[in-house]
Amino acid sequence: MAESGRDNIILIDDLYFTRGQKPIFNGLDIAFQRGKITAVMGPSGTGKTTLLRLITGQLVPERGKILVDGQDITKLKRNELYVLRKRFGMLFQNGALLTDLSVFENVAFPLREHTKLPERLIKHIVLTKLHAVGLRGAADLSPSELSGGMARRVALARAMVMDPDILIYDEPFTGLDPISLGVVLRLIKRLNDSLGITSIVVSHDVEETSSIADESYLISEGRVVASGTPSELRTHGNAVVQQFLSGMADGPVPFHYPGRDYRDQLLDRDET
Amino acid sequence: MNRLFADLWYAFRNFLETFGAMQLFLLRILAYSPKTLITRFRLIAHEIYAIGAMSLVIILICGLFVGMVLGLQGYDTLSQFGAEEGLGTAVALSLLKELGPVLTALLFAGRAGTALAAEIGLMRATDQLSAMELMAVDPIRRVVVPHFLGGVISLPLLTAIFNMVALFGAYIIGVSWMGVDSGAFWSQMRPYVEVADVMEGVVKSIVFGVAVSVLAVFEGYNAFPTAEGVSRATTRTVVISAIVVLILDFMITAILI
Numbered sequence: 001m002a003e004s005g006r007d008n009i010i011l012i013d014d015l016y017f018t019r020g021q022k023p024i025f026n027g028l029d030i031a032f033q034r035g036k037i038t039a040v041m042g043p044s045g046t047g048k049t050t051l052l053r054l055i056t057g058q059l060v061p062e063r064g065k066i067l068v069d070g071q072d073i074t075k076l077k078r079n080e081l082y083v084l085r086k087r088f089g090m091l092f093q094n095g096a097l098l099t100d101l102s103v104f105e106n107v108a109f110p111l112r113e114h115t116k117l118p119e120r121l122i123k124h125i126v127l128t129k130l131h132a133v134g135l136r137g138a139a140d141l142s143p144s145e146l147s148g149g150m151a152r153r154v155a156l157a158r159a160m161v162m163d164p165d166i167l168i169y170d171e172p173f174t175g176l177d178p179i180s181l182g183v184v185l186r187l188i189k190r191l192n193d194s195l196g197i198t199s200i201v202v203s204h205d206v207e208e209t210s211s212i213a214d215e216s217y218l219i220s221e222g223r224v225v226a227s228g229t230p231s232e233l234r235t236h237g238n239a240v241v242q243q244f245l246s247g248m249a250d251g252p253v254p255f256h257y258p259g260r261d262y263r264d265q266l267l268d269r270d271e272t
Numbered sequence: 273m274n275r276l277f278a279d280l281w282y283a284f285r286n287f288l289e290t291f292g293a294m295q296l297f298l299l300r301i302l303a304y305s306p307k308t309l310i311t312r313f314r315l316i317a318h319e320i321y322a323i324g325a326m327s328l329v330i331i332l333i334c335g336l337f338v339g340m341v342l343g344l345q346g347y348d349t350l351s352q353f354g355a356e357e358g359l360g361t362a363v364a365l366s367l368l369k370e371l372g373p374v375l376t377a378l379l380f381a382g383r384a385g386t387a388l389a390a391e392i393g394l395m396r397a398t399d400q401l402s403a404m405e406l407m408a409v410d411p412i413r414r415v416v417v418p419h420f421l422g423g424v425i426s427l428p429l430l431t432a433i434f435n436m437v438a439l440f441g442a443y444i445i446g447v448s449w450m451g452v453d454s455g456a457f458w459s460q461m462r463p464y465v466e467v468a469d470v471m472e473g474v475v476k477s478i479v480f481g482v483a484v485s486v487l488a489v490f491e492g493y494n495a496f497p498t499a500e501g502v503s504r505a506t507t508r509t510v511v512i513s514a515i516v517v518l519i520l521d522f523m524i525t526a527i528l529i
Contacts, residue, residue, distance in 0.1 A: 058402065082408045082410065090406045092402070092403055093399075094399060097403075098404075099394075099398070110408075110409070113408075
């Protein structure tokens with residue numbers, strides 16, 4: 001549980017979630033502080049993206065609470081959930097731009113759906129957001145004409161067009177060239193500093209994430225194994241934390257997927 | 273034997289679950305449809321263009337050749353009884369009541385149904401539908417309902433065009449090639465082709481439009497988010513649509529005849 005005295009905007013309490021037969025979370029507790037950048041890190045397959053889908057109400061947990069400003073998201077009706085989602089912005093790993101709309105229309109999409117603003121104002125807002133991500137000149141391009149890094153920046157412009165309270169980034173650094181990575185990194189930091197947006201960064205890129213995060217959580221096997229500032233994590237005694245941060249191939253998180261004995265399998269011996 | 277029984281039971285339960293889920297999906301679509309028709313007609317018009325207008329070529333070509341075949345076969349049969357003049361009536365009745373709605377629905381499932389399923393399935397696979405949900409936009413209202421209504425409006429219109437072109441095809445063969453009297457070709461239709469016959473075709477094309485469109489959007493929306501999942505959704509759309517159209521055709525004919 002998170003300690004008291006903190007201003008938490010999202011509180012995850014004793015969360016259990018199973019996919020098929022496989023338990024993803026068993027008793028997960030995380031607190032996201034208002035106005036801070038919180039990183040959620042962990043090896044691939046630990047359910048980081050699943051966690052984001054739970055926070056945004058796209059999945060429902062078996063047990064536990066997910067409180068957003070005191071409102072339990074797991075108990076909301078569809079309409080209430082949609083109202084709450086207007087406070088969220090999310091950057092998907094692949095951008096998830098609408099392929100039948102231009103870059104401009106993609107960024108304008110939430111405004112057109114939720115507001116009745118005059119066209120001139122929509123144009124003004126969209127161009128401002130595109131300018132912030134350096135892609136004002138690409139407004140007329142279609143998503144298929146963008147590189148991976150550009151698509152993610154457009155998606156970022158779209159995520160912040162409604163001025164959300166909480167911005168969620170799903171693996172924002174994966175597959176980016178060093179220039180695009182630097183741009184995205186600075187943008188996340190700047191949005192957080194200048195607008196006070198609460199940012200949740202889900203990633204397994206330790207260096208980049210640690211450089212901007214105020215607080216980090218490391219998840220493994222369905223639970224938080226360590227939390228604290230990036231420097232606190234670096235000196236953490238837990239073996240999983242050290243394996244993850246130093247990038248060792250084998251350790252508490254095994255290199256090999258569980259299976260039959262190597263020698264038996266090669267010699268085609270039946271399992272006994 | 274037990275295994276076979278268990279497999280059959282599993283398949284039957286699976287079928288019932290999917291069938292039930294599709295009914296609920298259709299109910300949700302129908303509940304949103306009136307408002308969407310009024311407030312989002314631009315989206316629907318775009319779909320009518322993409323689904324309907326873009327299917328015109330296949331409908332025109334197929335319609336013409338189906339009509340020409342009917343002209344040849346009809347003339348060959350009728351001339352044995354010396355009743356060639358009834359060619360127009362025979363062709364018109366078979367087209368309006370049966371062949372027009374059924375063949376157009378099958379062509380529509382192949383051309384537009386697959387496109388609908390693939391488009392929505394790819395939106396699912398590339399997280400576009402999830403992104404909409406997170407932007408507090410209901411993808412059913414924004415994507416599924418306009419696509420569905422586009423299909424439902426397009427199919428009866430395409431059926432009318434198919435019938436018209438097919439009748440023209442039969443006319444070319446019967447009158448220009450086989451020498452049936454032009455006046456007789458048209459005038460014989462008047463006493464024998466009634467409004468009820470036309471309405472039977474209209475009812476069928478609307479029912480087929482609803483069935484094929486809901487199947488396509490349901491398969492696309494629930495596609496497994498992988499390349500294989502989308503391809504399976506498009507295949508299922510064509511196969512199930514063909515079966516459903518023919519079953520519904522029998523049921524409607526049995527009721528209306």
